[in-house]
Amino acid sequence: MLLLIQYTLIFASVLLLVALGGCISEHSGVINLGLEGIMVVGALGGALVMRSLATSSALVMVLVAMLAAALAGMLYSCLLGVAAIHLKADQTLVGTAMNLLATAAATVFVKAMNTAANPDKPSSEIEYVYARKLFVVNINGFEFNWFMPVAILAVVLVYIFLYKSRLGLRLMACGEHPQAAASVGINVFKMRWIGVLISGLLGGLGGLCYILAGVSIWKFENGVAGFGFLALAVMIFGQWKPARIAVSALLFGLFRALSNTYTGFPFLVSLNLPGNVYNMMPYIVCLIVLAFTSRASLAPKAEGIPYDPGTR
Amino acid sequence: MRKLLKNEGVQAFIASILCILAGLLIGFIVLLCINPQGAGESILDIIKNFFTWSRPASQLKQFGNTLAKAMPLVLCSLSILFAYKVGLFNIGAAGQYVAGACASLYAALAWGWGWLPCMLLAMAAAALLGAIIGILKAYCNVNEVISGIMLNWIALYTTNAVLTHVKEQASPYTLYLSKENPSALLPTLGLENLFSGNKNVTIAVPLAILAAVLVWIILSKTRLGYELKATGNNRNAARYAGMAENRNIILTLVISAALAGLGASLLYQTGYMRWECTQSSVPTMGFNGIAAAFLGGLHPIGAIFSSFFIQHITDGGQYVNTTFYSPQISDVISSVIIYLCSFVLFIKLAMRRMLAQKDEKKGAK
Numbered sequence: 001m002l003l004l005i006q007y008t009l010i011f012a013s014v015l016l017l018v019a020l021g022g023c024i025s026e027h028s029g030v031i032n033l034g035l036e037g038i039m040v041v042g043a044l045g046g047a048l049v050m051r052s053l054a055t056s057s058a059l060v061m062v063l064v065a066m067l068a069a070a071l072a073g074m075l076y077s078c079l080l081g082v083a084a085i086h087l088k089a090d091q092t093l094v095g096t097a098m099n100l101l102a103t104a105a106a107t108v109f110v111k112a113m114n115t116a117a118n119p120d121k122p123s124s125e126i127e128y129v130y131a132r133k134l135f136v137v138n139i140n141g142f143e144f145n146w147f148m149p150v151a152i153l154a155v156v157l158v159y160i161f162l163y164k165s166r167l168g169l170r171l172m173a174c175g176e177h178p179q180a181a182a183s184v185g186i187n188v189f190k191m192r193w194i195g196v197l198i199s200g201l202l203g204g205l206g207g208l209c210y211i212l213a214g215v216s217i218w219k220f221e222n223g224v225a226g227f228g229f230l231a232l233a234v235m236i237f238g239q240w241k242p243a244r245i246a247v248s249a250l251l252f253g254l255f256r257a258l259s260n261t262y263t264g265f266p267f268l269v270s271l272n273l274p275g276n277v278y279n280m281m282p283y284i285v286c287l288i289v290l291a292f293t294s295r296a297s298l299a300p301k302a303e304g305i306p307y308d309p310g311t312r
Numbered sequence: 313m314r315k316l317l318k319n320e321g322v323q324a325f326i327a328s329i330l331c332i333l334a335g336l337l338i339g340f341i342v343l344l345c346i347n348p349q350g351a352g353e354s355i356l357d358i359i360k361n362f363f364t365w366s367r368p369a370s371q372l373k374q375f376g377n378t379l380a381k382a383m384p385l386v387l388c389s390l391s392i393l394f395a396y397k398v399g400l401f402n403i404g405a406a407g408q409y410v411a412g413a414c415a416s417l418y419a420a421l422a423w424g425w426g427w428l429p430c431m432l433l434a435m436a437a438a439a440l441l442g443a444i445i446g447i448l449k450a451y452c453n454v455n456e457v458i459s460g461i462m463l464n465w466i467a468l469y470t471t472n473a474v475l476t477h478v479k480e481q482a483s484p485y486t487l488y489l490s491k492e493n494p495s496a497l498l499p500t501l502g503l504e505n506l507f508s509g510n511k512n513v514t515i516a517v518p519l520a521i522l523a524a525v526l527v528w529i530i531l532s533k534t535r536l537g538y539e540l541k542a543t544g545n546n547r548n549a550a551r552y553a554g555m556a557e558n559r560n561i562i563l564t565l566v567i568s569a570a571l572a573g574l575g576a577s578l579l580y581q582t583g584y585m586r587w588e589c590t591q592s593s594v595p596t597m598g599f600n601g602i603a604a605a606f607l608g609g610l611h612p613i614g615a616i617f618s619s620f621f622i623q624h625i626t627d628g629g630q631y632v633n634t635t636f637y638s639p640q641i642s643d644v645i646s647s648v649i650i651y652l653c654s655f656v657l658f659i660k661l662a663m664r665r666m667l668a669q670k671d672e673k674k675g676a677k
Binding site: 033079083087088089090092093094096097098100101103104105107108111112115119122124221222223225226229230232233236274276277279280283284286287290291292294295297 | 346463
């Protein structure tokens with residue numbers, strides 16, 4: 001049971017961070033379907049730092065790794081920013097390309113690095129056993145991860161940013177009616193860049209959190225198994241509102257955690273379902289939930305439409 | 313010359329070539345960064361693919377293998393472009409492809425069906441997934457990209473579970489089709505004689521080309537295609553004009569999915585590939601279909617050539633010097649190409665603007 005709570009909380013943290021990123025980006029008017037790729041790049045950035053900082057104190061390790069992941073994510077999100085904001089590209093296509101590119105590039109990079117170190121082992125894995133120990137604190141069998149408070153902090157900050165700050169309110173205006181926003185002197189391009197970069201930051205953090213969730217070795221060939229898209233589903237279920245997103249992240253986290261821990265519940269084991277069913281669970285729940293919540297969607301009105309100052 | 317440049321098709325062609333060149337250049341730069349020594353040789357190996365073999369007979373044989381894998385890719389890219397023409401981004405093609413593989417392999421290995429029924433079942437299974445996405449989109453307003461991705465994973469895990477019943481005892485791979493049920497293998501029609509006896513070249517080649525022509529006819533010459541495109545352009549206007557817009561959305565995704573399912577059957581029923589039942593990621597075929605569709609300028613006939621090109625460099629990746637590099641460099645190149653393809657509209661616009669400016673200058677003189 002404790003294990004289930006632990007995994008629920010950590011997977012919810014991943015989904016929460018990434019979904020908040022998607023939420024801010026969409027409020028600024030850019031659909032970020034590249035979150036999956038941003039997560040991979042963020043995870044890679046964090047993993048590289050964790051590998052190279054072999055002996056350092058917990059505080060330094062946690063902060064530097066998080067910083068690296070956030071920076072890597074932001075850098076990668078620039079690909080989306082340039083294409084979607086300035087070149088008026090199809091945002092769905094750009095996002096898809098980013099997802100494919102991230103996994104391929106990360107694999108090539110890590111393999112090249114590993115081959116350089118040891119030519120006999122061209123694997124796409126990075127190990128961070130020591131670093132992971134610094135990220136988690138064991139309290140009576142419950143693995144507390146520093147990402148849990150970070151995720152909670154992120155919800156609060158995003159809420160204050162979007163609803164209480166001048167910048168956030170302006171940013172949201174650009175996702176609802178960019179022409180109206182521009183008419184009162186708001187720089188729509190700048191706001192959308194801020195939205196995309198913040199989503200890169202949160203997406204990168206989420207990626208690092210994901211690879212630290214349960215294991216201490218990561219194979220970059222595998223990407224992040226659709227978590228970026230699950231996060232988008234969390235965002236839609238949360239109706240683009242931070243507090244609701246937090247609740248739905250917990251729900252999805254629970255179903256994802258079940259696939260890790262169902263063997264610990266005699267009741268579930270007695271059902272005798274194949275493991276694949278539990279693997280599918282989060283995705284199935286996601287479909288069902290979306291079917292019921294997408295109709296009355298509160299999506300930002302101008303999302304996905306490139307801003308053209310010439311139209312009114 | 314100028315007249316030629318104003319032609320829409322020529323512009324699309326130039327844009328695609330630019331994307332390819334830029335993609336290869338970036339691939340080359342990546343190789344250079346990893347290790348400058350073998351970079352030039354390796355990028356040439358990727359471009360040469362089967363030409364790296366010295367004997368003409370083995371070249372032909374490897375050419376046949378690339379062709380055999382390019383045909384399912386043609387179908388996947390047709391699937392993507394068909395939906396995209398109707399304004400839907402069917403990223404679920406990857407999962408529909410998986411469903412097709414599941415249905416055709418299970419029917420062939422467990423029930424001993426012949427090749428045609430297996431193929432039709434593959435299309436039906438994929439179409440079912442497409443219908444789910446379509447219904448969710450039409451009646452519940454669910455974004456087809458997200459439901460598509462979710463179904464990709466559901467299809468993957470279901471397929472792993474189902475095909476475990478027909479796998480080898482000692483390995484995670486499904487049984488050999490050629491041993492268990494040769495009647496499910498696609499007929500070769502003597503095509504193998506053209507490729508030094510490569511039995512992987514089958515009826516799939518003419519079938520894929522036929523499918524491309526059919527898609528082209530449906531989209532540009534029939535009433536159905538017109539209605540579908542109208543729905544894609546503006547759902548409300550289509551309804552106002554008396555079209556059944558919900559039916560059209562579902563129908564589009566069903567057809568698109570059936571194409572992807574057919575693609576899987578064209579690969580797995582050649583016996584060239586077997587399904588690995590412990591696979592933990594969705595096969596890239598469906599995603600490469602996106603690259604091929606856009607690289608082909610979203611034209612069904614263009615898709616044939618672009619699919620072959622994408623498969624050509626993907627296979628070419630196997631020939632890179634693996635002491636320095638990994639074969640995934642081809643995936644990097646093709647994903648860069650997809651990224652650049654999203655600027656095609658921008659490139660075309662720039663070309664048109666340049667031409668218009670030249671015309672204006674000429675007029676002023």
